[in-house]
Amino acid sequence: MLPLFLAVLFSLLKLFSPAILKFPNVVEIYSDFFISLSDNSVLKAILSTARLILISSFVSVILGILFSFLLNLNKWIWSIFEPTLDFLRSIPVTFFIPAFAIILGISSPNIIWILAVIPSSLIIIVNVLHGIKQQNLNRLHQYYLISGKKSKISAFIKVTFFEVLPYFIAGFKISLSYAIVIVTVLEYMQMGNETGLGTLVYNEMEQLNYKRVYSIIIIVGLIGYILNQLIDKISQKYGRF
């Protein structure tokens, strides 16, 4: 279904594209897509971009979970940080570029994943906090009663963790999409990573190689699709409730 949808989209784009651009047809795009998969520069770009996406996602998960539970420790901490959280969520990540560029340098290899971590971790924090607030307190009380235990850590491991898991997975899926978008866009802006898919798209566009540009778009879409499918499989196995 997806290849068919893309074929229709590419055909429509060709109809509206100026003749001078020599926009490729569907067959040309798809053949280039398969050729690009054996192209070293594309494979290198895939690995480079995937690496940054995974680093930013990993750091986002750690920070997201850590901050969520710290913020939830008591109402006082939450009341102090809630406005800050809402404040940061409202700022587009591109606005942070100058600040981080000064600190890290515009060509720093770390600037991309650090910038991607900001919105990604915020999404996880918001979702996990929502999960904690939504957790069934009767069930938590039930745990204390039937386990005969009083330990909050034990209750967290045995109950709260599982109660929050579906909210975390939902947040993680969105944060992953954010990470893909931010990493590829920052690469496209020639920041930090000279070998990523975003940089490759920019270079190929400069050379008016549109079939390769669309091949890379398909690849980026596939990376997102595969990662989402992976999360779905994991959540079906461990978060089916």
Next chain:
Amino acid sequence: MHQTRLIYMGVILKNLTFQYRDSIHPIIEDLNLEIKENETIALLGISGSGKSTLLNLISSFQKPNSGSIELVNIDKSEVSYIRQSAMDMLFPWLTVKENIEFALKERNQLDSEAKERLVSLIKILGLTEKVNKKNYPTELSGGEKKRLSFACGLSYSPKLILLDEAFTGIDFSLKWELWSFLRAEIKRTKATVIFLADRIVFFNSKKQIDTKEVKVNKADIVDIEKSLSEPSFIKTKGETLKIYKEINEAI
């Protein structure tokens, strides 16, 4: 001043008062009550009359504003709380079998003898197929969830059993089946039981029920004889808990 009886095991409530933060009046006011070992009592009242709050206080889910709750020779880990909503006491990420074994596992008491007892518990409650199929609670019907909640609540042979409208919203045959199962368990463990109900219809033999009225707030006390003959009377008066003693005999 309330006179306390000497009891070997049970629950003693002394001058218990509880008020919700957003409420003007206390929902439970100066309540004194003693429930002895192997005694089964029912608390009757309309919704909002403080029945569930009282169970929450006894089970330490909430703390009273004043007064005391004494569990005599009953450890807090020997209290079971079976709720109206079965899913409130089940862990949906665990299978049916894991849910039933959970309490004993957490207490490191899941030995071969306990396992045998759980197998018979599963059989009595008709959950064998669900256990074999490794079903999760969300895959069960309403009645099966209710059965499972009873299995979980009674798996560790509690000394004090609190039932918060656990028989509400289920058909009569299941109600009877669970009640019979509960009675057998009470007989075996000599547990003290407090259960809540919103209507008296379930207990159809008024002559055998020894009643005691407990005023939990400033509302009028309901006429017990009238309420037995006209269950709807309780709904209109409300706000008073009725305590029915010796339900075992009545049933």
